[in-house]
Amino acid sequence: MKFTNLEKNYGSLTSILVLLAGLTLALTSFNAYILAMGVFISLVYSVINYKKQMLPVIKFSAWIIFGFVLSQAFFYWGFYSGQKTDIIFWVIKPNINPIIDFLTEDKGIAVTYQGILWGLVSSAKLIITLYLAFAFSKGLNPKAVLNFLKKAHISPIIALGTAMTFRLLPEMLEMAKTVYSVSKVRKPKNFNKLKMPYTLLKALIYSSVKKAYVTSIALETKGLSDFAFECENAGRFEIKVSDILVFGALICLVFLNFFIF
Numbered sequence: 001m002k003f004t005n006l007e008k009n010y011g012s013l014t015s016i017l018v019l020l021a022g023l024t025l026a027l028t029s030f031n032a033y034i035l036a037m038g039v040f041i042s043l044v045y046s047v048i049n050y051k052k053q054m055l056p057v058i059k060f061s062a063w064i065i066f067g068f069v070l071s072q073a074f075f076y077w078g079f080y081s082g083q084k085t086d087i088i089f090w091v092i093k094p095n096i097n098p099i100i101d102f103l104t105e106d107k108g109i110a111v112t113y114q115g116i117l118w119g120l121v122s123s124a125k126l127i128i129t130l131y132l133a134f135a136f137s138k139g140l141n142p143k144a145v146l147n148f149l150k151k152a153h154i155s156p157i158i159a160l161g162t163a164m165t166f167r168l169l170p171e172m173l174e175m176a177k178t179v180y181s182v183s184k185v186r187k188p189k190n191f192n193k194l195k196m197p198y199t200l201l202k203a204l205i206y207s208s209v210k211k212a213y214v215t216s217i218a219l220e221t222k223g224l225s226d227f228a229f230e231c232e233n234a235g236r237f238e239i240k241v242s243d244i245l246v247f248g249a250l251i252c253l254v255f256l257n258f259f260i261f
Contacts, residue, residue, distance in 0.1 A: 014243035076115025
């Protein structure tokens with residue numbers, strides 16, 4: 001069976017630049033306002049390109065923010081290392097509980113302004129990376145990647161593994177969505193929402209292993225060389241104006257972070 005170009009995915013060379021700019025911003029910036037603008041740009045960029053497909057990622061990012069802020073608000077490293085912090089309120093004051101005093105080195109547990117801010121900053125860094133990585137992996141045609149690596153004289157096995165890796169995140173999200181929908185429809189006996197994450201992870205691992213097994217059989221039956229040959233004209237790298245604009249905006253934030261703030 002020949003591959004066709006019926007997919008909406010594009011092989012955008014400029015999407016790589018967007019991802020690199022986002023990673024640079026996430027790694028170098030510690031300014032909450034700059035990172036908030038980066039999150040907004042990344043969100044708009046991803047939603048415009050993938051719309052409803054971004055909904056599970058957005059929901060997941062909300063849990064990321066909640067987890068980071070909650071953990072850092074109560075257990076901010078700066079508070080326990082002796083840095084100056086602004087305490088909002090005490091959860092457990094020092095010299096009340098000997099076990100807490102031992103674990104916290106007689107500092108107690110307090111919610112601090114710097115802890116909440118650091119939780120927001122840390123989660124923003126991860127969310128920028130998550131949004132742009134999803135958009136990159138979702139938009140990049142793996143057959144175009146395979147073609148590019150083949151022309152670069154990369155080993156066919158390494159090239160195939162690299163091309164399939166780019167599709168790992170969106171494939172896992174689609175699989176998780178399917179497993180979750182099926183589990184809600186079937187509603188097995190003793191169904192407990194508290195056990196839902198475990199059930200979902202178990203089914204996801206089983207589905208992933210099964211799909212990998214089927215893929216390996218297909219490649220072995222078809223032949224890796226024939227598969228690579230059919231991918232030669234499967235996609236071309238394109239230059240998208242929207243990617244250039246987003247890349248420029250992210251680079252501007254990087255420069256603002258260094259030269260203004």
